[in-house]
Amino acid sequence: MFLIFLVIVFIIYSVYGVINLHRNYSLTSFTRRIKTTDGTPLDKEVFEVGGIFGSNFELLSMDAEQKFEYFRQNASAFKRNYVQYYLRTPVLNIIDANDAELVLNDPRLLSKGLGYKFLHPFIQTGLLTSDGEKWRSRRRLLLPTFNYNILQQFVDIFKQESLNFVETLNTHFKSEDNNAVILLNKLMPILTLNNICETAMGVHLDDRLDCNEYRQHFAKIEKIFFERTTNPIMIFDFIYFKTRAGKNYLKTMETLHAFSSGIIEKRRKLLSDLEKSSENSSIPNDEDMHYSKQRYVLLDSLLRAEKEGLIDHAGICEEVDTFVIAGSDTTAIGLIFAFMNLSLHPEVQQKCYEEMQEHISDDLSNLDMANLAKLQYFNCVLKESQRLYPTAPYISRECSEDTVFKGNILLPKGTQINIHIYDIHRSAKYYEEPEVFKPERFLPEQRKNHPASAFFPFSAGLRSCIGEKFAMLEMKTLMVLVLKNFILEPITYPDEIRCSIGVALRCSHDIKIKLRRRY
Numbered sequence: 001m002f003l004i005f006l007v008i009v010f011i012i013y014s015v016y017g018v019i020n021l022h023r024n025y026s027l028t029s030f031t032r033r034i035k036t037t038d039g040t041p042l043d044k045e046v047f048e049v050g051g052i053f054g055s056n057f058e059l060l061s062m063d064a065e066q067k068f069e070y071f072r073q074n075a076s077a078f079k080r081n082y083v084q085y086y087l088r089t090p091v092l093n094i095i096d097a098n099d100a101e102l103v104l105n106d107p108r109l110l111s112k113g114l115g116y117k118f119l120h121p122f123i124q125t126g127l128l129t130s131d132g133e134k135w136r137s138r139r140r141l142l143l144p145t146f147n148y149n150i151l152q153q154f155v156d157i158f159k160q161e162s163l164n165f166v167e168t169l170n171t172h173f174k175s176e177d178n179n180a181v182i183l184l185n186k187l188m189p190i191l192t193l194n195n196i197c198e199t200a201m202g203v204h205l206d207d208r209l210d211c212n213e214y215r216q217h218f219a220k221i222e223k224i225f226f227e228r229t230t231n232p233i234m235i236f237d238f239i240y241f242k243t244r245a246g247k248n249y250l251k252t253m254e255t256l257h258a259f260s261s262g263i264i265e266k267r268r269k270l271l272s273d274l275e276k277s278s279e280n281s282s283i284p285n286d287e288d289m290h291y292s293k294q295r296y297v298l299l300d301s302l303l304r305a306e307k308e309g310l311i312d313h314a315g316i317c318e319e320v321d322t323f324v325i326a327g328s329d330t331t332a333i334g335l336i337f338a339f340m341n342l343s344l345h346p347e348v349q350q351k352c353y354e355e356m357q358e359h360i361s362d363d364l365s366n367l368d369m370a371n372l373a374k375l376q377y378f379n380c381v382l383k384e385s386q387r388l389y390p391t392a393p394y395i396s397r398e399c400s401e402d403t404v405f406k407g408n409i410l411l412p413k414g415t416q417i418n419i420h421i422y423d424i425h426r427s428a429k430y431y432e433e434p435e436v437f438k439p440e441r442f443l444p445e446q447r448k449n450h451p452a453s454a455f456f457p458f459s460a461g462l463r464s465c466i467g468e469k470f471a472m473l474e475m476k477t478l479m480v481l482v483l484k485n486f487i488l489e490p491i492t493y494p495d496e497i498r499c500s501i502g503v504a505l506r507c508s509h510d511i512k513i514k515l516r517r518r519y
């Protein structure tokens with residue numbers, strides 16, 4: 001009898017223990033739960049996605065497009081921030097603009113999310129992925145290289161590269177025809193990779209620095225990056241790098257690193273040749289002249305810092321890798337969707353054309369920062385395009401310690417905070433007819449119709465994009481050159497576009513437009 005009593009007590013105790021454990025831990029995810037600090041139900045604050053196995057297996061069988069859609073469906077089903085549990089990782093998904101602003105302005109939440117760690121073999125801990133003091137000192141070092149005077153000089157390069165681009169577009173016309181079909185996703189990345197290398201790195205791409213190969217390898221890396229973030233088995237380096245896929249990944253990385261090493265080597269040589277030629281006061285060759293007349297670039301800041309012992313060669317490599325990819329892939333996506341939207345909206349295109357004709361002469365002699373700043377409607381078009389197609393559909397932070405958010409939500413150390421820019425930008429809570437392309441919403445008199453916090457394609461707060469002004473100038477300059485020369489007509493329509501998840505916004509198929517020459 002006593003034994004039966006003991007067994008019953010044991011069972012009750014065990015059940016109680018498990019219930020208590022379950023309250024505090026997501027047992028199948030081996031992680032602590034996000035909770036309120038005062039014991040009120042979490043559901044009052046955020047939606048908690050249930051399921052005995054957490055969300056561990058939800059993404060496993062999905063392809064990149066389905067994963068992208070999965071987050072959109074979550075946003076429209078839950079309609080508020082939601083919590084999920086993955087293996088050893090609580091995740092707070094933010095789809096509320098004010099809460100996104102709170103996270104991005106919180107000095108305790110500057111560390112990047114777990115996903116970025118899979119980029120470390122490629123860009124190590126450069127500005128985008130580093131944390132703490134390293135990030136702070138790099139940001140201090142690099143910020144001045146985007147000042148007004150330097151950007152002003154970059155505009156000349158954007159202009160030259162855009163002229164070259166227009167020439168390339170002209171080669172797509174058959175002689176008897178005034179119609180050319182352009183694959184935006186193929187052409188834009190070439191232009192933007194050239195631009196970042198010419199401007200921030202002060203290096204001209206040539207056969208040695210093969211841009212196509214670089215892009216193909218980056219696409220591979222990106223695919224693997226996402227497979228790894230959503231597959232619990234591939235998360236661990238010590239398993240992953242033993243697999244064949246892991247070994248191939250490291251090989252791909254070598255090609256990418258060879259590209260950035262080539263850039264550094266070229267700039268070092270150029271600077272040393274310039275130094276020598278000024279010592280000998282001989283007449284520098286054409287290329288030297290081109291660069292000496294030109295500008296002080298980001299890479300020079302890094303090389304100078306190396307001389308002062310503030311950074312080593314490995315540090316320079318990680319920053320070059322970071323800036324080459326962050327400064328080219330992003331603006332390429334911005335341009336692809338801006339041109340697609342212009343092709344779909346002839347009235348918007350016409351307004352841009354008229355604004356541009358008023359401020360920029362046909363010989364482009366006054367195409368500079370001051371006149372680009374006058375193109376206010378261009379700004380609206382670029383912003384509206386980035387609202388609908390934000391280059392970074394989501395960004396992520398990690399709690400480096402237990403953190404109380406909004407006064408009442410306890411986020412355990414290691415919690416990932418995913419901010420879904422895409423969902424906020426398209427939310428009916430903030431925008432009237434959110435799916436409709438309306439650049440006018442960004443005109444000064446209409447801006448009050450949506451909260452400022454509901455638009456942040458370049459992120460916000462201390463870790464916002466360092467290249468925002470650079471990107472806007474680059475995109476505007478190309479728009480001027482293309483609209484001066486061509487009329488854009490649609491081929492690809494928004495309802496045909498299937499976005500897929502990636503480091504940045506991806507689309508699995510081509511985005512095309514048709515061009516007609518203006519003259």
Ligand code: HEM
Nearest residue numbers: 128326327330331334391392395458459463465466467471
């Ligand atoms: C349309 C173009 C661009 C968009 C939409 C964009 C967007 C963003 C976003 C959303 C972030 C924050 C990422 C995060 O918190 O995880 C970011 C950071 C960053 N961006 Fe951009 N970017 C663009 C162009 C550029 C360009 C042209 C450069 C370089 C010239 C650049 C360099 C960087 C760097 C280095 C960071 C990390 C900053 C830090 O953590 O201190 N981006 N960008």
